[in-house]
Amino acid sequence: MNGTLDTIPIRFHPLPGEALDSWLDAYAHRLQVRTKDILALAGLQLEHHPALREMFGLRPWTPAHHPEDFAALSAVTGVAVDVLGGMTLARYNGRLLTIDHRSGQRTRGDWWHRTRPSRFCPGCLTDNAGRWPLSWRLPWSFACVTHKCLLVDNCPRCTRPARLNWSLRIRPVPGFCRRPRLSTEPAPSEAGTSRCLGDLRRAATVSLPQDGRVLAAQERVDGLIAEILDAVGTGDADHRPPSLGRLQDLDASARAALAAIHFSSELPLHARDLLVELKVTDPRTLREDQSHGGSQPLQARSMAFAMAVATHMLRNGLDELQPDTTRWLLTTAHGVRKNEAIPTAGKILTRWDRATPELQGVLLKELASTLQPHERLRYRTASPRPSAPARGTAIERSRKVPTCLWRGIALPLTPPGLFGRLPIGFRVALSRMVLAVGSGTTQEEARRLLFNYDPAGLGLQYSAMTSKLQRSGHLDQVLSAVTQLADHLDEHNSPIDYARRRAQFLNADLDWQALAQFYDAVGRTRPAPPEQRLLRVRLIERLTGTHPRFLMPPMNLAGAHVHVYERAGLRLHADVSDHLDDQASRLLQQAGINEPIRWEPPQDWINLATCDLPGPAPDGIPTARLWTAVRSGDGVEAIASQLSTSIEHIRLTAERHPLPTGKSPTSCAPKIPRNRTPTTKELQELIAQGLSNRNIAKALGYSNTFVRRLLCERGLTSAFLSGGQRSIHIDPNHLRHEYEVKHRTYAAIAESMGVSTHTIRARAAELGIVSRKDSREDHPLAQLGGPDDFPPAVWDTFTGKGAETRVRRLLLITALPTSTIAAAARSLNITPCNVHATMKKLERAAGTTLFRRSTKGMTTNLTPAGEVFAHAIRESLSRVDAARTTSDTSQARTKGAAEQTANFTHELAEAP
Ligand SMILES: [Zn+2]
Ligand SMILES: [Zn+2]
Known part of the structure; x- marks a missing residue:
């Protein structure tokens, strides 16, 4: 036949579910032409049409990428275009398989290529005149539920897989093998054909029991596929039908079953029954099916076995996996080395990589008890x-x-x-x-x-x-x-970036000046060097969350020092604790970090109901009882047993609720009265000097309580109970000048006037002085005069938080032999960032460029203006140091401020 017709006079309709190639072959057979001729009638010339060759000639399962070709075919055959489209594997595209439209290759599910030849049922071929359903091309088709038999893999005559390629150039005979005839075979009876023509309808089959597991497995798979196709029909492309996940899990479990039979000779009962059902006497038969590296088509019996095992394992869903089968698949599927009794989580996931995350999760949970703790965390086996x-x-x-x-x-x-x-x-x-x-x-x-x-x-x-x-x-x-x-x-x-904190603050230092001032202001003895070190590492712990035991040597505490540190922590007073927080917050501010000083996750992040935790809940110790116990001077172990809880619980509570100020274990112990009680006149004189209750006690060497009682007895009580009486000694103008103009702190003013900070603060409040929030540091130059007594740049440079530290740093870094910021950072033992920030701050305060710039940026070399500036501040500093030495008359102090300052400078230069 040549040329084209408007339509073929004989109509020939496809069977439901028939494959396109089968229908075209049967049509050609009916018309007694070659399959090619049918296409030619529709004007589809394969010779000149590579896309069509691919579509019809080489890969009949390839979906149509040219709808117009289907339209032409539809026009001559009278079969609707969408019916034709549903007769290729495009029907499954996007769900059961993915086809790359450019190459025409399937991209998902490597069992597809192993079933390319297509299995078949001889009974169905007989019933349907040799016509071929599309579903036989699915990898999951292994049995015929109508004829209750396994599908057949090979042609009975040439023993090769049937229907591998589709030749359009022959006159097709449906139901017969049309592979090229083997040269060893005798010549066929039908002259002129070069084909095998084995009768596929006569192939031997393995019959299966009606209520057997293999047929049940095939029905389960068919049901899932039908549901998936229905869901595709609804047109919601993004929605993944749940049946797709179920099929995926069956598929993955079936693969594991094939691996299991390959590696294990110990089959569970169910698997052995299956072999009987499939009439396989030796499991090695199935292993041989597998032993071609996956290049051979997968035999129907292997697929049937694997799918039936998978269906059995998953028959009650993911919540209740069948235990025997699951254990068998999990413990043998990895089977790479014999001595490897427990599979690692990684191997399980590799083996089950096609399963849904849900099934993977269930399997990991099954395995959890055998995994290493670290793996259990990595694979999150404790999570749902x-x-x-x-x-x-x-x-x-x-x-x-x-x-x-x-x-x-x-x-x-x-x-x-x-x-x-x-x-x-x-x-x-x-x-x-x-x-x-x-x-x-x-x-x-x-x-x-x-x-x-x-x-x-x-x-x-x-x-x-x-x-x-x-x-x-x-x-x-x-x-x-x-x-x-x-x-x-x-x-x-x-809210805290701990990595940044660790990078910046593991060597953080206290502002010793501020610390000394704080101790003086509250009337405590300044800490001695060993105690200073503990305070410094406590500051670091607060900033970084790193216990001093784990700081980098030589900053770390070792051995007994760790316990001294913990003991000191137990007895740390609230005001000292607050001061450390102040210092921490100042350091954060200097580094431009806007974060809380400390933070802990809320307790309800761990659901205590679902896990019965081994330790005590953090709350539950009444603070009053804790403080009483701590003040009694007992060790932490004794306190823990007294309050019947763990030592850590005591430490935590003490950390959260430090001892209230003014009731330190030493101060509450009554001091032995001196042999002579002070007279009323002596007391009145002390009051007239403006001394507070506490300072009187200090001056006389009595306890606060004793002095309070004494004053009470002598009728001097009102002076001390109101706290406001001292206002008569305080000149409002002086207070304003000191606080507002000279930027001194309340504590420093109180100190210089010999009254309590509380009194000054109360007086300032009465006068309506607005408290500064920014700084609790006294202005270092305030002792020497006010802003008018210094060049504005110098006064400003000493103003604000950490100003003196910055100034002293400037003098240190300009004295260094090298001029890079990195070298300065090393010598000061702070970060280069910090040094840079300090230098910028100084320049801002001085209002001019102090440091020379090189091509690489800022150096620590001074500009001429910088030299002048450095000279001026050096002079001011030496006056500050001198004033501190001479004005320091307090007997309570163990150390002069100059010594403190010297130590401070020494710390800066030589800190580890
Ligand atoms: Zn059948
Ligand atoms: Zn054959």
Whole structure:
């Protein structure tokens, strides 16, 4: 036949579900022409049409990428275009398979290529005159539910897979093998054909029991596919029908079953029954089907076995996996090495990579008890939905976690006594666990993220701690709590960037000047060097969350010092604690960091109801009882047993509720009265000098209580109870000048006038003086005069928070032999950033350029203006130092301010 017709006179309709190639072959057979001729009738010349060759000639399952061709075919055959479109594998596209339109290749599901030849049912071929349903091309078609048999893989005559390629150049005979005839075969009876022509309808089949598992599995799969196609029909392209997930899980489990039979000779009962049903006497038969590296078409019996095992495992859904089968697939599917009894989570996920995340999660949960604690965290087996680790999570989360997990959070997670009296190492381990949750980071990396140096040798034996937890039976609860905490941190974030704090403040120093002033103002003895060191590392702990035990040597505390530190923490007074917070906040402000000083996640981030935690809840110790116990001078162990809780619980409560001021263990102990009681006249004189109750007690060497009682007895009480009486000694103009013009602090003014800070503050309030919020530091030059007595630039330079520190730094860095900021930072032991900020601040205060610029930026070399400026401030500083030495007459002080200043300078220059 040549040329084209408007329409073929004989109509020939496709069967429901028939494949396009089958229908075209049958049509050609009916017309006694070649299949090619049918296409030619529609004007489709394959020779000149590569896309069509591909579509009809080489890959009959390829979807139509040229709708107009289908339109032409529809015009001559009278079959609707959408019916024709539904006869190719395009019907499944986007759901059961994905076809790359450019290459025409399927891109998902590597079983597709292994079933390309298509299995078949001889019974169906007989019933339908050799016509071929499209569904036989699906990899999951392995049995015929109508004829209750396995599908057949090969032609009975040439034993090759049937229907591999589609030739258009022959006159097709439906139901017969049309592979090219093998040269070894005898010549066919029908002259002129070069085809095998084996009768596929006569192929032997394996019959299956009506109520057997294989047919049930095929019905389950068919049902799922029908649901998926229905869902496609609804047109919602983004919606993933749940049946697709179920099929995916069956598919993945079936693959695991094939691997399992390959590696294991110990089959569970169900699998052995299946082999009987499939009439396979030796499991090795199935193994041989598998042993071609996946290049051979997958035999129907293997697919039937695998799918039936999968259907059995998942028959009650994900909530209730069939245990025997699941265990078999999990423990043997990995089977790479014989000695590997427990598969790692990673291998499980690789093996089950086609499963839905839900099934993967359920399997990981099944495995949890056999996994290493670190893996359980990485794969989140304690969460409702375990999953594969995502890289990078730990780095992000390390910004939100302190080196030692927050004391209040760690407390309920720490079995009392299990990690000794001071479980700070365990707190580090807990922080590392938080980093491990859902993250691909190794243990080593997690440790590096929490420390700014290699903490080897600090006895941080992470795995020893987790196994200790495991032995004590608390591992599950702790892992669950840590996972919840990590999830909440990811979701809600932390207001503190701990990574930045660690980078900037691990060597932070106290402002010793401010500290000394604070001690003087509250009338305490200034701390001695050992105590100073403890205060400094306490400041660092507050800023960075790093316990001084884990600071970089030589800053770290070791051995007995750690316990001294903890003991001091227990007895730290509220006012000292507040002062440390002030200093911390000043450092943060200087670094331009707008964060709270300290923070702890809320307790409800860990659901205590779902995990029965080993340690006590953080609240629950009445502070009054704690303070009484602490004041009694008992050790922390005794206090803990007295209040029947853990030592850490006591420490935490003390940290949250420091001892109220003025009732230190020493001050509340009555002092032994002197042999002579002061006379009323002596007391009146002291009052006239403007001394406060406390200062009178100090001057006389009596306790505050004793002095108060004494004054009461002598009728001098009113003077001390009101606190306002001192106002008569205070000149309002003087107070205003000192505070508002000279920018002195209340504490410094009180000190110079010999009255209490409280009195000054109350008087200032009466006078309506607006308190400054920005600084609690006295103006360093105030003792020498007011703003009018100094050049404005010099006065301004000494004004504001940390001004004196900056000025002293300037003198130190300009004296260095090199002029880079990096060198200055090294010598001051602060960050280059900090040095740079200090220099900029100085320039702003001085209102001119003080430092020379090189091509690389700022240097520490002074400009001529800088030289003049440095000279002026050097002079001012030496006057300040001299004034401090001479004006310092307080007997209570153990150290002169000059010495303090010298120490301070020394600290700056030589701090570790
Ligand atoms: Zn059949
Ligand atoms: Zn054949």
